[in-house]
Amino acid sequence: MSKQGRRHGSGSTGGLLILLWDEEAGAQRLNCTVAAAGSWCSGVEIKALQLDLKGRMFPHVSPSLEPDPEDLIPFTELHGSLRLLLSFQMKDARHWPSDWQSDVEAVLQAFSLANAGIQIHLKLKFAQKTSVRDFRAKIKAKVSRADQPPLLLDVSCPEQKRWFLSKPHGWAKRASWCQGGHPVDGGRLPLGIPPQAMDGGLLGDLSVRLVTLLHPCVLQYPNMPTELKSIKVLVYNPCNIPVSGPSGFFQTLPSSMDCQHLGLRGLQCPAHKDPEFRVGTVFTTEQWENEKKCDDEEQESSHLPVQQSLLLFLLLQHRNPFCSHLSDFVAADMLIEHHLEEILCNNKPAVMAAIRTEIGNAMKAQNQRKKQQEKLNSAAEVILSSTMSIVSCSSNVDFRNACFDLMKVADTHALSSHLGESLRRVMSWRFLPVGRCYSTQMEENLLHHGSTKSEI
Amino acid sequence: MLGKQISCAMESGSTQFFFLIDKLRIQLLNSIESATEKDYFQEEISPFDSGVGLQMSSGHSVTTVKSNCLASVTKFAQILKILSVIYRLVQSNSYATKRDVYYNNTQLFGSQRSVDTIVDDISCMLKVSRRALHVMATSKGLIAGDLCYLEEDGTRIDCRSSSAAVSVSSNVSGIRNIVSSAKFVMIVEKDATFQRLLNDNFCRKLSPCIMITGKGVPDVNSRLMVKKLWDTLQIPIFALVDADPHGFEIMCIYKYGSVAMSFEAHSLTVPSVMWLGLLPSDLQRLMVPKHSLLPLTRRDENKLNSLLKRPYFASQPQWQKEMELMQQSKVKAEIQSLADIAPDFLSSIYLPNKLRYGGWL
Numbered sequence: 001m002s003k004q005g006r007r008h009g010s011g012s013t014g015g016l017l018i019l020l021w022d023e024e025a026g027a028q029r030l031n032c033t034v035a036a037a038g039s040w041c042s043g044v045e046i047k048a049l050q051l052d053l054k055g056r057m058f059p060h061v062s063p064s065l066e067p068d069p070e071d072l073i074p075f076t077e078l079h080g081s082l083r084l085l086l087s088f089q090m091k092d093a094r095h096w097p098s099d100w101q102s103d104v105e106a107v108l109q110a111f112s113l114a115n116a117g118i119q120i121h122l123k124l125k126f127a128q129k130t131s132v133r134d135f136r137a138k139i140k141a142k143v144s145r146a147d148q149p150p151l152l153l154d155v156s157c158p159e160q161k162r163w164f165l166s167k168p169h170g171w172a173k174r175a176s177w178c179q180g181g182h183p184v185d186g187g188r189l190p191l192g193i194p195p196q197a198m199d200g201g202l203l204g205d206l207s208v209r210l211v212t213l214l215h216p217c218v219l220q221y222p223n224m225p226t227e228l229k230s231i232k233v234l235v236y237n238p239c240n241i242p243v244s245g246p247s248g249f250f251q252t253l254p255s256s257m258d259c260q261h262l263g264l265r266g267l268q269c270p271a272h273k274d275p276e277f278r279v280g281t282v283f284t285t286e287q288w289e290n291e292k293k294c295d296d297e298e299q300e301s302s303h304l305p306v307q308q309s310l311l312l313f314l315l316l317q318h319r320n321p322f323c324s325h326l327s328d329f330v331a332a333d334m335l336i337e338h339h340l341e342e343i344l345c346n347n348k349p350a351v352m353a354a355i356r357t358e359i360g361n362a363m364k365a366q367n368q369r370k371k372q373q374e375k376l377n378s379a380a381e382v383i384l385s386s387t388m389s390i391v392s393c394s395s396n397v398d399f400r401n402a403c404f405d406l407m408k409v410a411d412t413h414a415l416s417s418h419l420g421e422s423l424r425r426v427m428s429w430r431f432l433p434v435g436r437c438y439s440t441q442m443e444e445n446l447l448h449h450g451s452t453k454s455e456i
Numbered sequence: 457m458l459g460k461q462i463s464c465a466m467e468s469g470s471t472q473f474f475f476l477i478d479k480l481r482i483q484l485l486n487s488i489e490s491a492t493e494k495d496y497f498q499e500e501i502s503p504f505d506s507g508v509g510l511q512m513s514s515g516h517s518v519t520t521v522k523s524n525c526l527a528s529v530t531k532f533a534q535i536l537k538i539l540s541v542i543y544r545l546v547q548s549n550s551y552a553t554k555r556d557v558y559y560n561n562t563q564l565f566g567s568q569r570s571v572d573t574i575v576d577d578i579s580c581m582l583k584v585s586r587r588a589l590h591v592m593a594t595s596k597g598l599i600a601g602d603l604c605y606l607e608e609d610g611t612r613i614d615c616r617s618s619s620a621a622v623s624v625s626s627n628v629s630g631i632r633n634i635v636s637s638a639k640f641v642m643i644v645e646k647d648a649t650f651q652r653l654l655n656d657n658f659c660r661k662l663s664p665c666i667m668i669t670g671k672g673v674p675d676v677n678s679r680l681m682v683k684k685l686w687d688t689l690q691i692p693i694f695a696l697v698d699a700d701p702h703g704f705e706i707m708c709i710y711k712y713g714s715v716a717m718s719f720e721a722h723s724l725t726v727p728s729v730m731w732l733g734l735l736p737s738d739l740q741r742l743m744v745p746k747h748s749l750l751p752l753t754r755r756d757e758n759k760l761n762s763l764l765k766r767p768y769f770a771s772q773p774q775w776q777k778e779m780e781l782m783q784q785s786k787v788k789a790e791i792q793s794l795a796d797i798a799p800d801f802l803s804s805i806y807l808p809n810k811l812r813y814g815g816w817l
Contacts, residue, residue: 222526223526372526375530376524376526376529378533379523379529379532379533380533382534382536382537382564383523383536385540386533386536386537386539386540387536387540389540389543389544390539390540390543393547423523426524427524427529430524430525
């Protein structure tokens with residue numbers, strides 16, 4: 001829908017409502033209503049879409065299935081009149097996994113990342129309980145595309161990555177943190193369509209665009225060491241809907257990466273299913289141990305190095321001049337998803353090389369900071385030893401006492417450790433404002449209007 | 457032959473020979489006495505004072521070196537390291553050369569130049585002389601002539617040897633008991649010219665006199681020595697430099713000082729230095745062979761233009777005239793070009809005539 005809408009040059013803002021409800025208490029089956037409103041739906045033949053979806057996916061659903069109108073009112077008040085309203089019955093809830101709600105939220109979260117202009121409302125009403133969750137991008141960034149409308153990404157720093165908010169440091173104010181990220185366009189990579197997919201009817205030009213996003217952003221702290229801790233790969237179909245898998249292809253990624261060349265010790269694909277890992281493939285990195293490690297307590301309290309995660313968007317793009325109807329697009333997307341594993345395997349060297357390049361760029365920045373940190377540490381040792389040499393050798397009691405008083409210590413031993421800590425803090429936490437960062441000076445704007453920047 | 461004749465004339469009429477030099481000396485002494493005392497610490501210090509030279513203006517030239525900036529953190533560390541070295545030297549009342557400081561940690565400093573610059577910066581920052589930091593520069597200058605003195609450690613130095621020059625002391629401020637009957641001091645730009653004059657027995661021929669060279673751009677000790685000789689002997693100081701922009705600039709360093717050391721101008725400059733030669737007007741007057749003349753390069757022209765903009769010329773119209781002559785003729789010449797007139801022209805004809813007949817500016 002969004003694809004067809006974009007072809008007509010419409011905007012990409014609006015709302016999407018997912019309502020899950022049971023008709024009566026204790027019912028085993030859940031009903032689902034999907035409603036859409038806003039400019040992202042304009043230009044779409046809604047009736048045709050609804051008929052198509054119903055016929056394709058829910059042929060046996062009772063036509064009289066309708067949600068409580070009161071559930072729709074807040075949505076329409078916010079986003080305007082409904083352009084799409086589709087209700088259907090879902091499978092027997094007893095056979096669902098116990099954490100199915102988390103799975104739904106994870107998919108919607110992933111959808112929101114690449115469709116930041118759409119506000120998603122999830123409302124669950126069953127077992128006499130109601131829960132509501134909204135997915136709204138606080139900070140958005142436009143990613144321009146040469147032959148397509150721009151992509152709107154949610155670049156807000158995830159809650160779990162914003163450690164600095166829970167423990168603001170005395171020497172780094174909250175206002176000096178970048179609340180978002182800065183997407184980097186890795187370019188478009190043409191993909192060859194494998195014979196099996198072609199036989200299935202997938203024709204035209206297929207490509208993938210790679211976009212990376214690093215969280216949290218530390219551009220304003222040029223001396224701060226960082227450590228890439230995890231890489232999350234999200235694949236999106238040409239309609240910007242996240243697709244699951246292809247797990248087989250990505251399982252081979254660690255062995256295909258020349259980790260040493262990247263500066264990593266290794267890549268691991270963890271098996272556990274934390275909420276962050278439900279959609280997409282997540283890899284955790286193994287870093288080389290530093291030869292010199294700071295005292296653990298000191299390092300922990302200073303939160304250094306800053307642990308970052310890399311989000312890698314693989315945005316599939318498909319162009320077929322013979323696709324004109326909505327049903328054609330839907331069919332093509334379904335084919336792509338069905339044959340995704342084969343498509344990626346068919347283009348493995350190129351895709352792996354592109355992913356390696358993106359990870360390499362992130363590691364380059366990290367290694368650069370590491371080298372800078374080494375230079376700073378080396379200079380810090382000289383500064384500390386020279387200063388201590390003067391203070392220790394001084395026979396001027398007033399001078400020595402003035403030094404102790406300034407650093408609030410009692411003797412030269414304490415002075416040395418205190419001075420060293422202060423010096424490292426001053427060095428690592430150097431702040432240089434960067435124009436394109438989203439500082440909390442913008443927070444008031446974000447609360448009301450959100451923020452959109454053109455990054456690429 | 458001609459040189460021998462002049463030599464005889466000098467011997468027989470030495471009083472007459474130095475008449476103009478003695479007269480100049482009297483003028484200089486009178487100007488010193490009559491000059492009003494200047495308060496060098498007046499609130500508005502101009503960057504150029506004809507009585508002092510180039511001096512540092514207060515409130516300017518402040519540089520901040522940060523410890524948290526990658527571009528400057530190494531310099532910050534270098535400064536603190538040198539400060540700690542200086543502190544130890546001062547505490548123990550010992551001295552070290554800049555070279556010693558560099559070798560203290562070559563990896564940190566990278567080059568001798570870094571150490572030299574930082575030592576000057578510290579001297580300027582603390583508003584003390586470099587000597588007060590107990591860091592000495594290795595002297596490169598040479599001195600010869602009618603001069604004897606004692607070094608701080610009591611060593612007696614006699615510069616009257618005709619065949620060899622003496623290195624300028626690395627502790628000029630410690631020199632005492634200066635004894636000399638020299639009529640003038642001649643600063644020679646280049647070591648080659650200095651050696652030539654030494655070989656030609658110039659100091660005996662035109663005795664009593666003192667000759668000094670800084671071998672090009674002078675180091676601080678050479679400048680301190682010239683200053684010391686002026687302060688102690690108060691005899692005319694002449695400069696013998698090439699007739700090119702570089703030579704002129706070197707002369708100006710002795711006379712007016714350098715921007716880099718402007719904070720120590722009062723202890724380094726000798727504003728009474730006179731330009732003896734080689735003057736651009738000498739090239740025409742003496743009909744120096746054309747093949748000895750060199751065209752001014754683009755760099756020479758740029759330097760010449762820059763020199764002409766300096767504040768020196770307001771009080772030296774004759775110098776300005778000479779530089780403009782160089783600019784118009786677009787040629788330069790080294791002192792060695794006089795050898796193309798006659799092998800001993802410099803020491804036998806040119807310099808004696810200049811000194812006898814007041815050919816200085």
